[in-house]
Amino acid sequence: MTATVGLCAERFPRELGHSRWLPFADAEGGLRLYCLPHAGGSASAFRPWIGRIPGVSVLPVQYPGRETRLRETPHSRIPELAAELAEALLADAQDAPYAVYGHSFGALTAFELMHVIRSLGGPMPVHLVVSGFSAPQAEDFADDAVTDEEIIALLRDLGGTPEQYLTDRRILKMIMPPLRADLTAKVAYRYMPRPELDVPILALGGIEDRQAEFDSMRGWGAQTTAGFRLHPLAGGHFAVLERSDETLAAISEALAPHVS
Numbered sequence: 001m002t003a004t005v006g007l008c009a010e011r012f013p014r015e016l017g018h019s020r021w022l023p024f025a026d027a028e029g030g031l032r033l034y035c036l037p038h039a040g041g042s043a044s045a046f047r048p049w050i051g052r053i054p055g056v057s058v059l060p061v062q063y064p065g066r067e068t069r070l071r072e073t074p075h076s077r078i079p080e081l082a083a084e085l086a087e088a089l090l091a092d093a094q095d096a097p098y099a100v101y102g103h104s105f106g107a108l109t110a111f112e113l114m115h116v117i118r119s120l121g122g123p124m125p126v127h128l129v130v131s132g133f134s135a136p137q138a139e140d141f142a143d144d145a146v147t148d149e150e151i152i153a154l155l156r157d158l159g160g161t162p163e164q165y166l167t168d169r170r171i172l173k174m175i176m177p178p179l180r181a182d183l184t185a186k187v188a189y190r191y192m193p194r195p196e197l198d199v200p201i202l203a204l205g206g207i208e209d210r211q212a213e214f215d216s217m218r219g220w221g222a223q224t225t226a227g228f229r230l231h232p233l234a235g236g237h238f239a240v241l242e243r244s245d246e247t248l249a250a251i252s253e254a255l256a257p258h259v260s
Contacts, residue, residue, distance in 0.1 A: 036106030040179030135219025206239035
């Protein structure tokens, strides 16, 4: 591990991992938990989690094209996004233990991130946590909404977006480009079978989620050789955010063996 970490530190200088990708600091210290948001989402979605998991430093990830990176072009392909993100996270983690969490589009990005990190020979996370996304080998990527009208209808169906945002042209002008890019990336994604990950996976599923049905989350177990657990949450697609106390308790339990 020491040799691997030393190589990681040399190839991924620490300064690359800050500011742009990780806009919010967490003084908690200890195990680092990188949180990847949903399609069109931003780092702010996870800001309320900072400081709420003892011994875990919650670090929300900021994709290009939103909030603090609004002027940057959002990625429209997951492999490119995962490749850039891998360098940033490895640069930030260095020799510290870390875990990765992704919700919805973030779960798919996190999955590809794992394979990029493994291909780079970087240290793997101690845990992968996913929510709001069916196992990638079972997901249908061909029929997602990409026009403005379809995207707005999808947001209404999923819930979690205030209606005034969906009728305000100024707000739509800000949220549409990254959302469209993320959904385009999802539509373009093609699952590629690869050896299972040697990383335990915790899947959190909303039992009323129409976007990622609860039973479809069980397929994540086929992507790991290191243990799998599925935790149900009452609610729909954004149950993880709406029931944050229960979500954070489940994550805390999964990460407890790695928290000093």
